[in-house]
Amino acid sequence: MSLVEDFLAEPTVLSTSDRQYKTIQDLYALSLGDVFQQAFHELSQQDKVNACRPLSEHEADFTNIRMSQSPLSAESYRAFFEKEVIGHSVNLLSPKFLGHMTAPLPGFMADMTTAITRLNQNQVKVETSNVLTLIERQVIGELHHKVFGAPERFYRQSLQNPEQSLGVITSGGTMANITSLSYALNKAFGPSAGFDGITKAGLFAAMRHYGYQDVVILGSQRMHYSIDKAAKLMGLGERSVVRIPATASGHVDPVALRRKLDACRQNQTFVLAVIGIAGTTETGHVDPLAELGELAREYGVHYHIDAAWGGAYALSEKHRALVQGIELADTVAICAHKQLYAPMGISCCLFKSADFARDSENNTSYQCKKGSYDLGRYTIEGSRPASVLLLHALLNLWGEVGMAKVFDRGLVLTDYLVSRLAQSDEFYLYYQPDLNIVVYRYMPPHLRSLAEQGIPFTDLQRQQLNQMNAAIQQQQFQKGDTFVSATTLREVTGDCVVFRAVLCNPLATESDIDVMLEDQKQIAVSVARRFDHVNSFDFRVGK
Amino acid sequence: MSLVEDFLAEPTVLSTSDRQYKTIQDLYALSLGDVFQQAFHELSQQDKVNACRPLSEHEADFTNIRMSQSPLSAESYRAFFEKEVIGHSVNLLSPKFLGHMTAPLPGFMADMTTAITRLNQNQVKVETSNVLTLIERQVIGELHHKVFGAPERFYRQSLQNPEQSLGVITSGGTMANITSLSYALNKAFGPSAGFDGITKAGLFAAMRHYGYQDVVILGSQRMHYSIDKAAKLMGLGERSVVRIPATASGHVDPVALRRKLDACRQNQTFVLAVIGIAGTTETGHVDPLAELGELAREYGVHYHIDAAWGGAYALSEKHRALVQGIELADTVAICAHKQLYAPMGISCCLFKSADFARDSENNTSYQCKKGSYDLGRYTIEGSRPASVLLLHALLNLWGEVGMAKVFDRGLVLTDYLVSRLAQSDEFYLYYQPDLNIVVYRYMPPHLRSLAEQGIPFTDLQRQQLNQMNAAIQQQQFQKGDTFVSATTLREVTGDCVVFRAVLCNPLATESDIDVMLEDQKQIAVSVARRFDHVNSFDFRVGK
Incomplete structure (x- = not known):
């Protein structure tokens, strides 16, 4: 069998x-x-x-x-x-799937994946990739130019120079974030008098040599969990990821960040990176990127922007203001399988300095030799498909005009959802969205009435509200007619379960949003009834 | 433009x-x-x-x-x-491309990649993968069963148990090796009395807590460079990768390995892993896997087998003996994009113990929650395509019978090349192959004659021989009619440039091999002439 x-x-x-x-x-x-x-x-x-x-x-x-x-x-x-x-x-083709960072793909993406499989090039070395080595470097250069806007002479010098690298294609955003942090550490703790550098001698010896007691990564409380993964993988431990509380608007607080930077200076603590987020996974917030950039420069700290979601906007002049300040980063992670409409499995990490990866180069006697064009010299991953062609096709077949159209549509749908929530008796908007991610909640009449009278909720009421919202979202997924996701925001006032709509499907319509809200409303009524029925606050939401 | x-x-x-x-x-x-x-x-x-x-x-x-x-x-x-x-x-479709670990793919692979793109599921969480979560676990279970052969009750208990994991799909072999080593370290330096565990506290604190001065990884001198990448990424540094010399036959020396294990015991050095290789990248050697397994067990050390190339043979009962002892591993890396004939971008790391990844779990409030089916709980990578379907298709559409046929053919071609080299005046076989990778060299008449008289080469002659072999291979690639790769083996007697043929294209014929050797011979003649002409040993091979 x-x-x-x-x-x-x-x-x-x-x-x-x-x-x-x-x-x-x-x-x-x-x-x-x-x-x-x-x-x-x-x-x-x-x-x-x-x-x-x-x-x-x-x-x-x-x-x-x-x-x-x-x-x-x-x-x-x-x-x-x-x-x-x-x-x-x-x-995921359904226009009523509005809950994750996934949208239908343009028709040519399937054709391109077929072509990539048929060619089956391996980007790790020239002997199995040939011209695709040059094309990968060119596409990375094009993204680099849009994000950092370096002068032409920079690209003339570095774009196709095998001794330099403007960035790497990775299998996903997690690997892009890991690449940035690992290479930044290798650069900071590089060889110096009497020391071979961290890549040879390891973290333990590097910290001793450079006289640090600790290493930390600083960023918003909304940092993606891949930053924790990076810290774990790199031997820094989750404790090294210091989450700075967000302000009421949901953005990282630069004042608190500066205090932390000062404290690190005094404690022999090395700040590996300040991380700015261009579109947090949960709420779509864009940190004050320019302000963070100034802080990072002032303190001489590596500045990484996790633009997995929002980085795409930098490719459209019309939308660039949404991620203003991104050009101040030292490294930027962007996921092509998110808002560049490529299938799962392609992201990139851009390096502002063409020498950023110098201390992280890999060489062997069978490939990636010094002096060779082999792209594997600069990647953590080894054998890799030529998925860069997905990006190449998008940049050419949609162009900036096409991408702007698609971005516009997502923002229009976002405004529509926000306006519908404002008119609703059942739902309320949790944050004013920066981009096209909307978080909101269901609130039953008796709690809404308390809220309107300014009476704060008890812990039990808060807990019940969380349970109801979680139950609605789970039933909605199992019912299967419409979908938004849910997350639990860790707030100073306690955990807060919210719905999360991601408006990245440009083929979705206003009517799809209406249908989705109506679906949630009906589920909410039945969930609320069950809560009334059990008449207790320890109602358990099933897995 | x-x-x-x-x-x-x-x-x-x-x-x-x-x-x-x-x-x-x-x-x-x-x-x-x-x-x-x-x-x-x-x-x-x-x-x-x-x-x-x-x-x-x-x-x-x-x-x-x-x-x-x-x-x-x-x-x-x-x-x-x-x-x-x-x-x-x-x-790579050419039957005369015989130089890398890449072969033409069966027709259904292109169809499957199209299907994967069209579905565009994201395996990180159930809400974007549904049944493909179960299919991924099932396919991993099937590979696990072939490699480790655990009893049925083990799979009944663990296969679809979301609290356990039998392995992960990765984007490549490098990530599979990194996963194994990182998770083994997390397990070894896990939480204990007064210590939160390495994933929280970091490597520095873990080494202090557990009382180690050093951490090393032990394996053959032929270990893949991804092991060095892992060591660098994990903060251990390249120095922690200890390469045990190979014996004359090209396999790791278990006696030397035991000596090293003893030395580590005495030096407060923690041995993170003993690594066995089932098919070295350069030469296709299979280490004495059973013997290494016994050693690892005796010393209580994690045993990882890098079976990126050779692991596929474990799926065919007929060929299993080629990787005998693989079942003793704690973790095994296998690349599906090598001898499982999938397109670039899919490998796996199998965990013998279903609890191996327990100390490495990732959780967030928006996905991968405790108790959920989300596969992202156990992977370093985050968003990932459902590329497991490529493996699923192969296992079903080729079956064991089909795979055995393909493996047989590669071994027949290997024997043929070996016999042709034996008859040749220009080339000689460097190692008797364990699998389907053949390394050999060109040797000009005057050096061959010295060798036959038992006169050892001078350093300059050795160097010239290396330069000629490197030049032949580079010209062969640029000429573009046939292809084998080259590598530099680091021998005690000095560096040695060899040709490297990989016989994994089952559609190649004996005649293709003849044509390839003839092509090399003609190039060799012209290269040898240039060497005579310059009449000097400092001839420089171009990049």
Whole structure:
């Protein structure tokens, strides 16, 4: 029994005659053809966001761990795929999926991924990538130019200079953030008199040599958890990530940051980086990037901007003001699989200085030799696909005009949702959005009435409100007609569960937003009823 | 001027009427269609391995960093892509490309990547991956079962248990090795009385708490450079990677390894891992995996097997003996984009113990919560594509029978090349291969004659031999008719440049190997002539 045979109810589908692939040529010729196209077309017509049972009910179907002996026929596999995979995935094509940083992709993206697979170049070295090495450097240069706007002579000198690097393509934003922080540490604790540098001698020796008791990373309380991952991976530990509280507006407080920088100076604590966020994951806030940049410069600290979400706006002159100050960063992380409409698996980390990665270079005797064009000299990852072509296609096929159109649409939809929330009796807006991420809450009438009278909630009321909001979002996902996500904001007044809408699907309409809110409202009524019914505040929200 | 416009010689191609995409719907509908298919078909018929000039001559074409204002037409982009990208990539479809760990992919892989892009699931959390969460766990379980062969009850307990993990899918082998080493360190230096654990407190505090002066990683001199990358990233520094010399046969010396383990015990040095290699990158050697496993167990050290190349053989009962002892590992890295014939960008790290990742879990308030099915709890990477489907398709569509056929073919081709080298007057085999990687050298008559008389080479002769072999391989790549790679083996007798053939293309024939050797021979003659001509040993090989 193979992984898939379980699912094939019709025994005829599995006729053994299909299962004979006599030669290696047969194995290679095996194709699934364009038959998925129909299934995907149906998916795109389908309104349902989620047609999957909770995984706890579904998991028993995926417990076979015995590998198939004979090959399965292409027809059988296709039947499995269309029924089980397409049928039970999340329908990210739906305009009513408004909850995560994922939107439908332009048609050419699927064509480009096919082309990338067909070429199957490996960007780690020239012998398996050739011209794609130059194209990757060029695309990075184009992003670099949009973000940092260095003079032409800088690019003439550095763009295709194999001894320099303007940035790297990574598999995701986490790797981009890790790259920035790791390379910044390698640079700060580089070789000096009597010391080989941290990349040779390690963190322990580096801290002793440079006379530091501690290393910290400073940024907003809203920093993405990949910063904690970086700190853990780099041996700094989560304790080294110091989260500065946000002001009432949700942005990092520069005054508190300066106090912290002063304290570090006095305590032999090395500040590895100040991190600015251009679009926090939870709320879409853009930190005061210029102000942070001035602080970082004043204290001589590496300035990294996590622009995984918002960095894309820098590519459109019209929208650039949304991420004003981004040019002050030393390094910038941008996810192409977010607002550059590429499929999952491509981000980048841009280096303002073409020499930033110098202390982090990797060399071996079989590739990435000194002097070679091999891009692997500057990446943490090794073998990598030429996914840079996804970005190349977007930059050319949408151009700045096309991208601006798409960004505009997301902001229009954001304004619409905000205005609908303002008119609503059930929901209220939690933050005025900086970008196209909107957080809001459901509030039942009795609490709203307290709030309107200025009577503060008790802890139990607060907890109940959180439980209701969480329950509404979970039921909404399982019901599967519309979707927004939820998060728990850690506020000084306590945890606060909010809905989170991400308006990045430019094909969504105002009516989709109306339908989504109406869906939530109906669920809210039934959830509120259950809360009244149990008449207790220890109601447990299921997983 | 856009990135691409430079290349479009025919101004008609760029007719401005093509360049108007009025609506967002137009931008989304933009497709490049199946038109690449013809270009790829031509590529597959083409014998040339490389039709690209040296990048230093080509780089001037890729210096424009100004982003396109208006969108380019699909036709223009296609014209660019077919001419500049397909035409100047490395032709990995050629059966005469025998030099890297890359082979043509079965037809269904392109179909599957298209499907993955169309679904665009994000494996980090259930809300964007649904059933693909279960499928990823199932595929990892299937690999785990083949590698470790745990009893059925283990999989019943752990396979779909969200509190446990049998392994992770990564973007590549480097990330798989990093995951293993980082998580092993987190486990070893976990929380204990009076200590929060390394993930919170950092390496510095952990070493102090556990009373170690140093941390090392032990393995063969042939360890992949990703182990050094891991050590650098983790704050251990390259010095912590201790390379044990290989024996004359090219395998790590277990006696030397035991001595080192003893020394570490005496020096308060923590041994983070013993690393066994199942198929070294340079030579394809398989370390004595069982013996290393016994040593690791005796000393209580984490045992990681870097089976990026050779791990695939564990999936075929017929070939399993090639990587005998792999089941003794605590963690195993396998690259699906190597001998599991998936496109670039998918590897995995398998965890023998379902609790291995416990001390490395990541949680946030917006995803990867405790108790959730979110796979992001156990990965270093964050947002990730559902590339596990590539593996799922292969396991089902090739099955064990199909994979065994493909493995057989590579080994037959290996034997053929070895026999041809034995008959040759120009080349000699450097190592008897363990798997399907063959290293060999060219040797001119006068040196061969010395060797046959048992007269050792002078340093200058050795150097000349290295230069000639390097020059032959570089000319072969630029000539572009056939290809093998080269590496510099660091031997006790000094550096040694060798050719490196990787016989993983099952569609290659014996005749392709003959043609390749003949090509090298002809180049060798001309290179040898140049060496005679300059009549000096300081001849410089160009980059």
